[in-house]
Amino acid sequence: xxxxxxxxxxxxxxxxxxxxxxxxxxxxxxxxxxxxxxxxxxxxxxxxxxxxxxxxxxxxxxxxxxxxxxxxxxxxxxxxxxxxxxxxxxxxxxxxxxxxxxxxxxxxxxxxxxxxxxxxxxxxxxxxxxxxxxxxxxxxxxxxxxxxxxxxxxxxxxxxxxxxxxxxxxxxxxxxxxxxxxxxxxxxxxxxxxxxxxxxxxxxxxxxxxxxxxxxxx
Amino acid sequence: xxxxxxxxxxxxxxxxxxxxxxxxxxxxxxxxxxxxxxxxxxxxxxxxxxxxxxxxxxxxxxxxxxxxxxxxxxxxxxxxxxxxxxxxxxxxxxxxxxxxxxxxxxxxxxxxxxxxxxxxxxxxxxxxxxxxxxxxxxxxxxxxxxxxxxxxxxxxxxxxxxxxxxxxxxxxxxxxxxxxxxxxxxxxxx
Numbered sequence: 320x321x322x323x324x325x326x327x328x329x330x331x332x333x334x335x336x337x338x339x340x341x342x343x344x345x346x347x348x349x350x351x352x353x354x355x356x357x358x359x360x361x362x363x364x365x366x367x368x369x370x371x372x373x374x375x376x377x378x379x380x381x382x383x384x385x386x387x388x389x390x391x392x393x394x395x396x397x398x399x400x401x402x403x404x405x406x407x408x409x410x411x412x413x414x415x416x417x418x419x420x421x422x423x424x425x426x427x428x429x430x431x432x433x434x435x436x437x438x439x440x441x442x443x444x445x446x447x448x449x450x451x452x453x454x455x456x457x458x459x460x461x462x463x464x465x466x467x468x469x470x471x472x473x474x475x476x477x478x479x480x481x482x483x484x485x486x487x488x489x490x491x492x493x494x495x496x497x498x499x500x501x502x503x504x505x506x507x508x509x510x511x512x513x514x515x516x517x518x519x520x521x522x523x524x525x526x527x528x529x530x531x532x533x534x535x536x537x
Numbered sequence: 538x539x540x541x542x543x544x545x546x547x548x549x550x551x552x553x554x555x556x557x558x559x560x561x562x563x564x565x566x567x568x569x570x571x572x573x574x575x576x577x578x579x580x581x582x583x584x585x586x587x588x589x590x591x592x593x594x595x596x597x598x599x600x601x602x603x604x605x606x607x608x609x610x611x612x613x614x615x616x617x618x619x620x621x622x623x624x625x626x627x628x629x630x631x632x633x634x635x636x637x638x639x640x641x642x643x644x645x646x647x648x649x650x651x652x653x654x655x656x657x658x659x660x661x662x663x664x665x666x667x668x669x670x671x672x673x674x675x676x677x678x679x680x681x682x683x684x685x686x687x688x689x690x691x692x693x694x695x696x697x698x699x700x701x702x703x704x705x706x707x708x709x710x711x712x713x714x715x716x717x718x719x720x721x722x723x724x725x726x727x
Contacts, residue, residue, distance in 0.1 A: 326718070326719045327715045330711065330719075331711060334711070334714070336696075336711060362722065365671075365722060366718070369686070369690035370690060370691065372671065372672065373584065374580075375581050376580055376583045377580065378579045378583045379583075379597055382597070383575055386575065386601050389601065390568065390608050391608075391609070458637055459641065462637075462638070520641075524638075524641075
C-alpha cells in the first residue's frame with residue numbers, strides 16, 4: 320500500500336469496520352507512514368474527546384413547570400375558556416382545506432371535459448406518485464396514525480362540538496388529499512398538484528396535532 | 538484505538554434502581570414521582586437535545602416534547618431496560634421525528650429540489666485563528682453528520698442501532714460519521 324489512506328478507511332478502522340485482510344494492510348501502512356499515522360491518531364483523539372463530553376447540561380429555568388402543564392393526568396375538566404375561541408385554529412384549518420379542495424377539484428374538473436367528475440371516489444395509490452412524494456406520503460401516514468391514536472385516547476376530554484368540528488375538518492382535508500392524489504395520477508408532473516397534496520397532508524398533521532394538544536390541556 | 542462494542546453510557550445501578558421504582562410509581566399516575574424522574578434525568582435529556590438540535594430554542598422544545606411523550610408512553614416501559622436507557626432512546630426518537638417534520642415542511646416549498654441535506658445548517662467559515670471548542674464545532678456540523686456523530690461518538694450507540702433510529706443504511710452512516718470527523722478535525726485545526 321503506497322498511497323495515503325483516505326479518511327473513510329481511517330474512520331472505519333476506528334470503528335472496527337474493516338475486514339481482517341484490509342485491516343492488516345492498513346495497520347502495516349500506518350506503521351510505515353507518519354502522515355497517515357498522525358491523522359489516525361488525531362481522529363482517535365477526537366473520538367475520545369467526544370466520548371468524554373459531559374453527559375448532562377443545565378436545564379432552562381421553569382422547564383418542569385412548562386412540562387407539567389402539558390401532562391395529561393387523567394380526568395376531564397371543562398374548558399376554562401369558550402371552545403369557540405380555542406377551536407379557532409381548527410376552523411381556520413378547515414377553511415383553508417375547503418379552499419385547497421376546491422382548487423384541486425377545479426384543476427381536476429378543468430382537465431376533464433368528457434364526463435362528470437369522479438375524483439373523490441377514485442382511490443389513487445402511492446405507486447402513482449413520484450418516489451419523493453411517495454416517501455413523503457409514507458412519513459405523513461406514520462405521523463398521522465400516531466396522532467390519530469393519541470387523539471382517540473383523549474377525545475373524551477373535548478366537548479362534542481369540538482370533536483364534531485375536528486371530524487368535519489378532517490373529512491374536508493381527506494377529500495382534498497384524495498382529490499389531489501387522483502389529479503396527480505393523471506398529471507404526475509404537476510408541481511401545483513404535488514404542492515396541494517403535501518399541503519393537505521401538512522394541514523391534517525397540524526389539525527391532529529392541535530386537536531391532540533387541546534385534548535391534553537383540557 | 539477502537540470504539541467497537543461501544544456501549545451507551547448507562548446510569549449507575551443505585552440510580553437505575555431508584556429510577557425504576559419512580560417509573561413504576563409514575564406509571565400508576567404519580568406525577569410527583571415523574572417530577573423526580575425529571576429532576577434526575579433532565580440534564581441528560583437537555584444535553585442530547587441541545588447537541589442534536591444545535592439550537593437552544595429548538596432543544597428546549599424537543600426536550601419538553603420528549604418528557605411529555607415519556608409521560609404518555611410510560612406504560613410501554615416494562616423494566617427490561619433501565620429507565621434512563623428507555624428515556625434516552627425516546628428522546629433521540631423525538632428529536633429525529635422533529636427533524637423529519639421539518640424536512641416535510643421544507644419539502645412542501647421546494648418539492649422540485651433534490652438537495653437531500655436541505656435542512657442542514659451551513660458551516661460558517663470561522664475567522665483564521667478562531668479556535669473552536671468541540672461543542673461549538675459539533676454545533677456547526679451539517680445536521681446529518683452531526684446526528685450520526687452525536688449518537689455514535691458522544692452517546693455510544695452502535696451503527697446498527699443508529700440505522701434503526703434514523704432509517705439510514707449503515708454505509709450511509711459510516712460515510713456521515715467520517716464526514717463529521719473530518720469536518721471537526723478541520724474546524725478544530727483552524
